[in-house]
Amino acid sequence: MKFMMQDCIMAAGEICTAGSKMLRGFRAPFSAAVFERCESAGMEFAGLIPSDEFGIDGLFDQSDAVDASVTAVLEDKCDAVLCNDVFGKLRRQAASNGLIYIRPVYGTVSRFGLIPAVSSMDQVGVLCRSLEDGLAVLSAISGHDSRDGTSLPQEAYSYNADNTRAVTVGLADHPAVTINQTDHIKTANAELKYFGVMPQVLYILGAAEISNNTTRYDGVKFGFRAEDARGLEDVYLRSRSEGFGQDAKLASVVGCMVLSKEHYEPLYHKSMQIRRLIKEYYDGLLEKFDVIALPANLGGNDKYAQSALYALPLLCGYASVALPHNDSGVQFICKRGNENAMFSLAREVLT
Amino acid sequence: MKYEVVIGLEVHVELATESKLFCSCGAKFGADPNENVCPACAGMPGMLPVANKKAVELGIAAALVTNSRVTPVITFDKKNYFYPDLPTGYQNTQWLAPICRDGYVDIETQAGQKRINLKQIHIEEDAGKLVHSHGVSLADYNRGGVPLVEIVSQPDFRSAEEVIVYLEKLRTLLSFAGVSDCRMQEGSMRCDVNLSVREAGSDILGTRTEMKNMNSLKAIVRAIAFETERHINALETGSEELVQETRRWDDSIGESFAMREKENATDYRYFPNPEIMPIQISEQWIDAVRASLPETAHDKFSRMTKELSVSESDAKIITGSKNLADIFDALTKNGVLAKDAASWIVTELLSMETQENKSSDDIKINTDKFAALILLVNKKEISRTVAKKVFALLYAEDVDPIDYVKQNNLGMVSDAALLDGIVASVLAENPDSVGQYRGGNEKVVGFLMGKIMGKTAGKADPGVVREMLMNGLAAASE
Numbered sequence: 001m002k003f004m005m006q007d008c009i010m011a012a013g014e015i016c017t018a019g020s021k022m023l024r025g026f027r028a029p030f031s032a033a034v035f036e037r038c039e040s041a042g043m044e045f046a047g048l049i050p051s052d053e054f055g056i057d058g059l060f061d062q063s064d065a066v067d068a069s070v071t072a073v074l075e076d077k078c079d080a081v082l083c084n085d086v087f088g089k090l091r092r093q094a095a096s097n098g099l100i101y102i103r104p105v106y107g108t109v110s111r112f113g114l115i116p117a118v119s120s121m122d123q124v125g126v127l128c129r130s131l132e133d134g135l136a137v138l139s140a141i142s143g144h145d146s147r148d149g150t151s152l153p154q155e156a157y158s159y160n161a162d163n164t165r166a167v168t169v170g171l172a173d174h175p176a177v178t179i180n181q182t183d184h185i186k187t188a189n190a191e192l193k194y195f196g197v198m199p200q201v202l203y204i205l206g207a208a209e210i211s212n213n214t215t216r217y218d219g220v221k222f223g224f225r226a227e228d229a230r231g232l233e234d235v236y237l238r239s240r241s242e243g244f245g246q247d248a249k250l251a252s253v254v255g256c257m258v259l260s261k262e263h264y265e266p267l268y269h270k271s272m273q274i275r276r277l278i279k280e281y282y283d284g285l286l287e288k289f290d291v292i293a294l295p296a297n298l299g300g301n302d303k304y305a306q307s308a309l310y311a312l313p314l315l316c317g318y319a320s321v322a323l324p325h326n327d328s329g330v331q332f333i334c335k336r337g338n339e340n341a342m343f344s345l346a347r348e349v350l351t
Numbered sequence: 352m353k354y355e356v357v358i359g360l361e362v363h364v365e366l367a368t369e370s371k372l373f374c375s376c377g378a379k380f381g382a383d384p385n386e387n388v389c390p391a392c393a394g395m396p397g398m399l400p401v402a403n404k405k406a407v408e409l410g411i412a413a414a415l416v417t418n419s420r421v422t423p424v425i426t427f428d429k430k431n432y433f434y435p436d437l438p439t440g441y442q443n444t445q446w447l448a449p450i451c452r453d454g455y456v457d458i459e460t461q462a463g464q465k466r467i468n469l470k471q472i473h474i475e476e477d478a479g480k481l482v483h484s485h486g487v488s489l490a491d492y493n494r495g496g497v498p499l500v501e502i503v504s505q506p507d508f509r510s511a512e513e514v515i516v517y518l519e520k521l522r523t524l525l526s527f528a529g530v531s532d533c534r535m536q537e538g539s540m541r542c543d544v545n546l547s548v549r550e551a552g553s554d555i556l557g558t559r560t561e562m563k564n565m566n567s568l569k570a571i572v573r574a575i576a577f578e579t580e581r582h583i584n585a586l587e588t589g590s591e592e593l594v595q596e597t598r599r600w601d602d603s604i605g606e607s608f609a610m611r612e613k614e615n616a617t618d619y620r621y622f623p624n625p626e627i628m629p630i631q632i633s634e635q636w637i638d639a640v641r642a643s644l645p646e647t648a649h650d651k652f653s654r655m656t657k658e659l660s661v662s663e664s665d666a667k668i669i670t671g672s673k674n675l676a677d678i679f680d681a682l683t684k685n686g687v688l689a690k691d692a693a694s695w696i697v698t699e700l701l702s703m704e705t706q707e708n709k710s711s712d713d714i715k716i717n718t719d720k721f722a723a724l725i726l727l728v729n730k731k732e733i734s735r736t737v738a739k740k741v742f743a744l745l746y747a748e749d750v751d752p753i754d755y756v757k758q759n760n761l762g763m764v765s766d767a768a769l770l771d772g773i774v775a776s777v778l779a780e781n782p783d784s785v786g787q788y789r790g791g792n793e794k795v796v797g798f799l800m801g802k803i804m805g806k807t808a809g810k811a812d813p814g815v816v817r818e819m820l821m822n823g824l825a826a827a828s829e
């Protein structure tokens with residue numbers, strides 16, 4: 001099996017820029033945990049794929065250009081790409097291009113060696129053509145890593161789509177989501193709350209963390225430095241002005257604002273409280289349902305509203321899988337422990 | 352008008368861990384530039400912080416010795432600011448849930464006992480250091496990521512004396528608990544002084560200024576005096592308007608200076624670090640740390656004076672410094688009697704300290720050899736005079752006392768025939784002294800003893816010599 005990685009995931013000795021000029025020429029000093037695990041599972045590394053800058057290109061207005069990782073799988077350059085699906089673009093594009101994107105539960109896959117964007121949401125996932133390939137890769141890369149303080153203690157995971165027990169599915173009230181009831185698939189409409197506020201919470205917290213995760217790129221120690229910068233302040237201002245793209249700058253500005261003394265309480269802290277509220281609600285709902293089903297696309301031009309579709313696993317750390325289904329594609333979401341039920345449902349839908 | 356100075360302190364103390372707060376790099380002082388640096392503490396992307404358990408335990412120990420309330424679940428936060436000594440552009444610190452709160456330290460000044468209340472203690476990482484030379488700035492990240500605690504007091508101090516006594520007390524508490532070596536010269540203990548002045552008796556605080564990174568007690572005393580004076584002067588004459596600001600103390604000039612306005616306007620944009628999970632501190636964990644705490648200076652003093660018959664003055668000196676106390680323990684462990692160990696430390700070792708103008712914390716000696724030397728004296732294998740000479744060599748050049756005594760033939764001379772001859776010749780050479788003795792002047796005994804010891808190069812057993820001399824003088828007087 002051949003795997004590739006977005007260039008926000010490090011392979012020792014490879015130039016790894018996370019798609020940013022700010023990291024121009026940065027050679028990874030070590031390998032990501034997921035890279036080591038794929039190699040030791042006998043998979044063949046077929047190279048890095050340019051990613052959007054820190055995976056956040058189109059932060060507030062996702063572009064429709066097909067992502068290079070999606071193209072790589074479509075063009076058969078590899079069987080799977082390890083990615084960081086920061087704001088949901090890869091889930092959306094996978095589902096609408098006949099591919100599958102698997103996002104594991106936060107903490108089950110080590111983030112050691114992943115160039116961070118939004119630390120509380122970043123999670124290496126698998127973009128693939130076949131569900132079985134994807135699950136083989138996911139099983140290989142999952143498991144505790146002492147180098148990641150957020151890594152869960154379980155040593156290893158075995159993922160498959162062979163579940164035969166009954167699965168209860170909570171459906172979004174949307175015509176694009178049509179799951180047929182079978183002997184062991186039971187469906188019901190689920191009350192999906194808070195979707196209106198999710199984009200705001202996602203972008204406020206996301207921007208705050210991006211602004212902080214990009215402060216290390218200052219032109220002083222590694223990566224890009226503006227050529228004729230003179231003096232410390234000039235090095236900072238010129239290097240960061242010339243080195244970052246539009247979305248990284250936007251995220252920095254917004255992030256700094258929401259963390260400032262003046263806005264911390266009404267924006268950042270409030271968003272954290274809402275995030276907790278959302279998690280409490282959906283933890284409860286995912287007791288009732290094994291899996292929640294959402295469309296993977298809404299169509300139309302309101303990309304901001306659409307980002308609500310991808311927010312739930314990001315804000316709550318749930319697993320999700322996006323796959324082709326009807327016109328819009330479908331996205332399943334589950335809690336830790338129900339992954340194999342979710343993958344079995346995905347297998348059912350794909351067949 | 353009478354004025355009162357109100358001072359609060361933020362004391363930074365580097366924790367005595369083997370490794371840094373969030374990576375496995377060594378945390379020891381004195382390595383070559385950037386020797387103790389890995390991708391994590393150099394701020395490379397892709398590295399994640401893994402909290403050092405030992406640092407948390409030392410934080411708990413700091414809480415215990417300052418009577419503080421340990422926080423059941425602690426978290427870490429990010430403090431953002433751009434400066435090249437900070438490779439990630441943020442410092443990991445504790446803002447929302449520090450290791451402990453509401454402690455106190457009791458101090459004893461001329462005026463009596465006083466309680467200094469603590470607001471909180473938090474754990475954070477140190478920054479690196481910049482070296483400016485020949486128009487370039489070089490960054491050394493050895494200290495970057497080294498764990499420290501910041502001990503934040505309430506504004507309870509009313510004089511420089513209280514500040515100094517408190518800092519000394521804190522140093523004793525923390526160094527005996529193994530929390531830190533608290534060496535101000537090496538920067539492992541430093542202090543921010545927050546100061547304001549108000550009319551005596553008023554309960555409204557005046558405008559506060561802060562002097563950061565003070566690392567000498569003398570400088571702190573001078574800085575407090577200067578700043579108090581400046582505030583009073585401003586209040587009385589209106590010569591300048593006092594503003595809340597950070598000031599830099601220049602000890603060579605003896606004045607404080609306002610920092611640039613920009614440095615005072617920093618918004619640190621604190622927020623919880625999502626990469627570090629909250630850490631639960633159970634009662635059992637606290638109990639385990641309490642049980643593992645070494646003897647406090649106070650307990651050691653009691654034990655030395657009550658059980659080991661060390662004099663109070665010696666015990667006070669030795670328990671005033673963790674280093675001396677460690678040397679004391681090492682000597683007694685090597686079989687030296689407590690009383691002897693104490694007196695050798697206080698008389699001989701500390702005279703070296705005075706000669707070299709060192710602090711008790713800096714004095715270093717090989718305690719195995721030191722113990723061997725004291726035991727040689729006790730076993731009467733060398734005289735006290737010889738021992739002093741050998742001690743100086745042991746201290747300066749680390750000579751082995753047993754080998755040295757053997758090689759230089761300095762063993763105690765108690766050969767009666769040999770000593771008899773020397774005593775007789777000294778008596779014969781000093782008939783005047785013998786005459787004075789006969790006339791009732793006993794002081795000449797010391798003089799004659801000196802002569803005899805001189806002839807034996809200090810190697811004679813003074814007890815034996817004295818006896819022979821007295822016998823000789825008695826015979827001459829008959």
Ligand SMILES: [Zn+2]
Binds near residue numbers: 390
């Ligand atoms: Zn390190």
